[in-house]
Amino acid sequence: MVDLRGQYDKIKSEIDIAIQECINSTRFIGGPVIERFADNLGKYLDCKYVVPCANGTDALQIALMAAGLKPGDEVIVPSFTYVATAEVIALLGMVPVMTDVDPDHFNITKDIIRQAVSVNTKAIVPVHLFGQTAPMEGIKEIGEEYGLTIIEDNAQSLGSDYTFSSGKKQKAGTIGQIGTTSFFPAKNLGAYGDGGALFTSDDQLFEKIKMIANHGQSKLYHHEMIGVNSRLDAMQAAVLDVKLKYYEDYINARQKVAAYYDQAFAEVSDLQIPHRHKNSTHVFHQYTLRIMDGRRDELKAFLKGKGIASAIYYPVPLNEQNAFRGKGRLVGDMSVTKALCDQVLSLPIHTEIDKATLGFITEQVKSFF
Ligand SMILES: *Cc1c(COP(=O)(O)O)cnc(C)c1O
Numbered sequence: 001m002v003d004l005r006g007q008y009d010k011i012k013s014e015i016d017i018a019i020q021e022c023i024n025s026t027r028f029i030g031g032p033v034i035e036r037f038a039d040n041l042g043k044y045l046d047c048k049y050v051v052p053c054a055n056g057t058d059a060l061q062i063a064l065m066a067a068g069l070k071p072g073d074e075v076i077v078p079s080f081t082y083v084a085t086a087e088v089i090a091l092l093g094m095v096p097v098m099t100d101v102d103p104d105h106f107n108i109t110k111d112i113i114r115q116a117v118s119v120n121t122k123a124i125v126p127v128h129l130f131g132q133t134a135p136m137e138g139i140k141e142i143g144e145e146y147g148l149t150i151i152e153d154n155a156q157s158l159g160s161d162y163t164f165s166s167g168k169k170q171k172a173g174t175i176g177q178i179g180t181t182s183f184f185p186a187k188n189l190g191a192y193g194d195g196g197a198l199f200t201s202d203d204q205l206f207e208k209i210k211m212i213a214n215h216g217q218s219k220l221y222h223h224e225m226i227g228v229n230s231r232l233d234a235m236q237a238a239v240l241d242v243k244l245k246y247y248e249d250y251i252n253a254r255q256k257v258a259a260y261y262d263q264a265f266a267e268v269s270d271l272q273i274p275h276r277h278k279n280s281t282h283v284f285h286q287y288t289l290r291i292m293d294g295r296r297d298e299l300k301a302f303l304k305g306k307g308i309a310s311a312i313y314y315p316v317p318l319n320e321q322n323a324f325r326g327k328g329r330l331v332g333d334m335s336v337t338k339a340l341c342d343q344v345l346s347l348p349i350h351t352e353i354d355k356a357t358l359g360f361i362t363e364q365v366k367s368f369f
Helices: 004-025 032-045 056-066 084-091 110-116 136-146 203-213 234-245 247-265 296-305 335-343 355-368
Strands: 049-053 074-078 095-099 121-124 149-153 161-163 169-171 178-182 196-200 217-219 287-291 344-347
Touching (some): 004 032, 032 049, 032 196, 049 056, 056 149, 056 178, 056 196, 196 203, 247 355, 287 335, 296 344, 335 344
Parallel strands (some): 149 178
Antiparallel strands (some): 049 196
């Protein structure tokens, strides 16, 4: 699905120097490399504060803690997402309120949220799935209407631009009160290990996030609140700071792959190519087809037989996971989520795919139908 080795080979000399400098300095935890990366990422996103942390799941947990939510508070999440989005809500004793998603862009919308709000609802965690920003204008409106905190799970859409009806553009993850991301190696901006970050432009939330990520510490050995230990290490920051310079090129490369796939599959009637939301650019963390003739698993096995990777994100709705039995509140019949779980198939998409590989993949997919 990805070619991390091919990507490394292209920037090997820079990465090797950055890692070696880190070892020479022996500043493995904390220090200037991490601050520089956070600063550069903040500039790229046009966001006042970036707080690096250990992974994208921690980022979500820290965000919920910083938002001042309490056990029993309800948090609205889509049921078609990775488990981490809702796991941390349940872990903190809050109630994940699981909703269906839009059939075109697979994200939650203002109207879906409206059906889910109750007097106990305190926050929304929209997920910018597969590379596209959820319709944040409406989500922001309803958040303001009910006084809900918006925490954007932006593990998959770093760099995606959202355009408001006023024409104003903002990057995914910087629109709500807090945004989170993951630097898991296979994410669009991937480290050589685990990593994550939180985004905010609110001074008070920034102080709180920093404190919570560092044992609730205001100064050394003075703890104001219960926190966690969640750090991005310096070697990962060094790698990420190199890769950030090429990040727009990486997005362009992914968009070219998507355009190639789109064209190749335009005539295949049983395939639905990824929809583009008119207000969002797509950074193609995944290129996800909908297989409309019921033969998704057959196609996956067929491709495997030809040596072609494919993946199902996600095969089971959150509300059907055993872990959440009795822990959430469900809204609606989840018919879209259910259909997507049976129909979606993601094809290889990354920065190193060549035309020959794309030609082979698309020919094989077409030959199946
Ligand atoms: C990857 C991912 C996460 C979790 O990130 P980790 O760094 O693996 O903890 C959270 N939410 C979504 C939507 C993800 O894709």
